[in-house]
Amino acid sequence: MMKNWIYALGVAGILCTASGCATLGIGTDGTPADTGTGTGTPSTKQADQAFVSSAASSGQLEVRLSEVAVQKAVTIEVREFSRLMVQHHTKANSELQGLARQHGLTFSTTLQADHQAIYERVSKLTGAAFEKAYASEMEAAHRQDVVLYQAASSGVTLNTPLRGFALKTLPVLQGHLRLATQLKNVLN
Template sequence: MANTTSKTPLALRLGLAGSVLCLALAAAAQTSTATQGGTTAGQGERAGRASSQLSRADTAFMKQAAENNHAEIESSRLAVQKASDPAVKAFAQQMVADHGKTGQELAALASTKGVELPDGPSMMQKAKLKLLEAADGEKFDRRYSETMGLAAHRDTIALFQKAAKEARDPEVKAFATKTLPALQGHLDMAQKLPAAHAADKGHGKR
């Protein structure tokens, strides 16, 4: 039998070889693109699973904690500017620093859980901030001490106590447990403010 390969022109053989190479390269490129797309999709799917696996109660706790934290920081920044009592001003400065740190820790935790936190206080908290902003002098000191120093910290402590006992996610539970002593310390500090004494008597010592 005659050798047909030897009869095939060299240019034709080279052209065929080039076509095969191009097809191989195209197939490899498609495989790489598919792999990258699968990786990106896999990452998004894992983030979605992290969010869906977190209980509604745990998610609600994180969002409420974020709103409370924003309210504390915004009101305390206002108090640093407007408070007439040096003790109230010093307390407010401490709140800005401590709640700023808590907010960073909460944001980092929420990121790992796929939870999108509110970027500010709730509507009701914003209304209270408006009332606080309208006050001046001793009236401002008293209103800030009562609403943010006492009432807000009592509410936040109750929120964190519930999460420390009932949160299903171990990291969420650990965050709540770790943060509680600082919140309780803030309430103790607020109760010692002269402007808070009258308000605190109405609620009773807790």
């Protein structure tokens, strides 16, 4: 079981590296899209900001809870998964923050209220109760991320660089969701 788990973590690392090499500048039909200057219509700017706000808060929750998990983990599976989450989501958050800055969007480092409540509840737990709650919340957060990023990557309201970011990040998040589900199943 542990060999399979370590193999899955390695595959997830490769996926992130392979899919995270460059921002895509393509439209939803596969052709080159607009210049992505961020000077789109107000509705585009609002959609851009809504995506950045949701993605930033979720990504930061995943990093912060995973940092706690690195310290509190009892099992090697939780420790390795949490390290992977810190690494991947720190990188994605940094890239998203740079895109937000380039396009005059706000990247808040404050967790949204629902994410803050999850962090406070789970981080207070210890031992097996912490690990089970952590795995469950990672699965739920990644499930929500996949929905958010699928909509962002197929939507025409976002500027091109944000759509590209969503497109290349989506497979990584789908891999994280599979790992989180496996982790939750291993712990139950």
